[in-house]
Amino acid sequence: MSNDDHTTDQQQDICETPSGTPNFKTELAAQLSELIPEAIADGKVDVEKLKELLGDDAGDDRERFGLFWPGKKRALRAAQEPTTATLKPDFENSKDWDTTKNVFIEGDNLEVLKTLQKHYHGKIKMIYIDPPYNTGNDFVYPDNYKEGLETYLEWTRQVNEEGKRVSTNSESEGRYHSNWLNMMYPRLKLARNLLAEDGVIFVSIDDNEIDNLTRLGKEVFGEANFLNTFVWVSNLKGRQISGSGAAGTKEYIVAFARKADHSGEFRASANELKKVMPSIYKGFNYQAKHDDHGPYVTKNELYNTNSAFNEITRPNLVFDIYYRPDDGEIRTEPVSDAHVHAGFDKISPKKNNNGVNRFHAYRWSPPKIAAEPHNLEFIRSANGWKIYTKVRDVDSTTVKDLVMDITTSTGSADISAVGLNASWFDYPKPLALIKSLIRFGASADSIVLDFFAGSGTTAQAVVELNAEDAGTRRFIQVQLPEPLDPAGEAAKAGHKTIADISRLRISKVLANLGGQLQGKDLDLGFRSYKLADTNFTKWHATSDAEANALEQHILDLRDSADDEATPESLLTEILLKQGYSLTEQIGDAVVDGLKLKSVGDGLVLAYLDEHIRPTLEQLRAVLETESLAKFIILEDAFQGDDQLKTNLVQEAKTRGVELWTA
DSSP states (O other), X not given: OOHHHHHHHHHHHSEXXXXXXXXXXXXXXXXXXXXXXXXXXXXXXXXXXXHHHHGGGSOOGGGOOSOOOTTHHHHHHXXXXXXXXXXXXXXXXXXXXXXXXXXXXXXXXXXXXXXXXHHHTTTEEEEEEOOOOOSSSSBOOOOOSSOHHHHHHHHHXXXXXXXXXXXXXXXXXXXXHHHHHHHHHHHHHHHHHHEEEEEEEEEEEOTTTHHHHHHHHHHHHOGGGEEEEXXXXXOTTOBOOSSSSSOBOEEEEEEEESSHHHHOOOEEEHHHHHHHOHHHHTTOOOOXXXXXXXXXXXXXXXXXXXXXXXXXXXXXGOOEEEEETTTTEEEEXXXXXXXXXXXXXXXXXXXXXXXXXXXXXXXXXXXXXHHOGGGEEEEEETTEEEEEEEESOTTEEEOOSEEOSXXXXXXXXXXXXXXXXXXXXXSOOOHXXXXXXXXXXXXXXXXXXXXXXXXXXXXXXXXXXXXXXXXXXXXXXEEOOOBOOTTSHHXXXXXXXXXXXXXXXXXXXXXXXXXXXXXXXOOOOBEEEEEEOOSBOOOOOOTTOOHHHHHHHHHHTTOOBOTTOOHHHHHHHHHHHXXXXXXXXXXEEEETTEEEEEETTTTEEEEOOXXXXXXXXXXXXXXXXXXXXXXXXXXXXXXXXXXXXXXXXHHHHHHTOXXXXX
């Protein structure tokens, strides 16, 4: 075997932790190559061939329909561009690090969303965001489409050292709406990737950008996945800002699904909705009945009231039903003038009077009726039998797209109730509003993401709902460390950024709940992280770099890990880029004198000390650890000893342990 062959075999047996997030452009092309190989030519997508294959389904470039604005292509590239960023553990600002499943992240949400793609792709049930409304005074995120992470790091250094604030988005500066769309577009693209098949996203907005948000959302999520625009009557007193027209009383919450046919109806407890929105839900007062299968209510007749559903459009849902009152037996037969079951009452489908089709279709098929006869109720009337469906979730009702009785002032009261100064936060969203969204937008064990965390209302809503119904919902909050107004009350109290006071509110809420719910098994903690540059050397030299600088940079690349990085920071980055969550159970382990990090009770062990080269005997002892499935070791730990590395590869292969370097 040649040296080249030996090197190739070794590379196949050892995996290297990726230096950045996935390159979405490359992944998309790879997916197209598998799905439509004939559209790939010379390693590139042949767009003209793709159009030819799509035929009439392809759009005409000359007459395109959609939302266009200056900077859109650059904004798309901002979402597609991989990042080398990582998240650094912030133990000082965390609570119950070892046990909690909740996460708070300080950083630019565009970069943070990229770091979350590997593990959380398709895992988030609900996203709620309250982005800047673009009133002219809102903070605009510091996007630099050439290198977003470096822009963020430069900006945060300015904040920390000089308290510099990024300029606002004034209409007088031009491209007023374009700036806002360029900020939102890449973030929504990345957010969509994180949603589960049945996941939904809610976005708060006002009149300034409601039209653009709706059109942008339909482009990102697809028109078929637009669900609702909730109208929230937030201030009945009215606000007159522009000096013309009527006083504004409302805001909006726009809802989109990852896949609308998976998300289902928005349903929630009628009793809970009545508590917070009596103006809308006060009429819901269902009295439950009972049968052998438990409580139920009857709401709708079995037939479909829409005559568009008939024997022509839904022939499988038009049939005769036979019912025997003595024992409740039910049978179905094709529509016929004959009576085929003696001892049964025949119930023909309801006729319509449109002069075209004869019958309304039923809402249930014969197989469903056969499977759930106990969920039908037959009531005799003067005109014969009426058939109703039984609803077992007796307290559930379909939510309406109007929100009332919850005002903006309620949000400030929520802050005061926690024990903080309400003036610290600008227009905090009311707790009751976000709780209501979570009730019908997420299940009791969902992950709820908010990447414009602001005052932290979403986190409070999650933990309080868990306290109320014993749920296990988890939150992920992301907040930019936007500097506070130096003249404001929060800054005078010693706080520097919105992220600081957002974390403080969450901590207060958790502490208050802990005092009220002693002995209950409730997650009252959160892991705090901060966005940071990679802990591993990366190529960042420019083409015009001087020769001596370039030579030094190449020499620097020999060492993969930052000497100042802690083992915790190194491990967090490695796990993130290998697809692990931010709440993995991590501990310390010692094997034959080697200090290791343990993940998942020893399923993964990591050696992260580049200063001490382990011996082969020590590495063998690690690989022999019971239940070990994966071993991670820093490339620097070999200190150039290729023989040690080769032997480790063979030992790992022999024992069936997956070997990774970083």
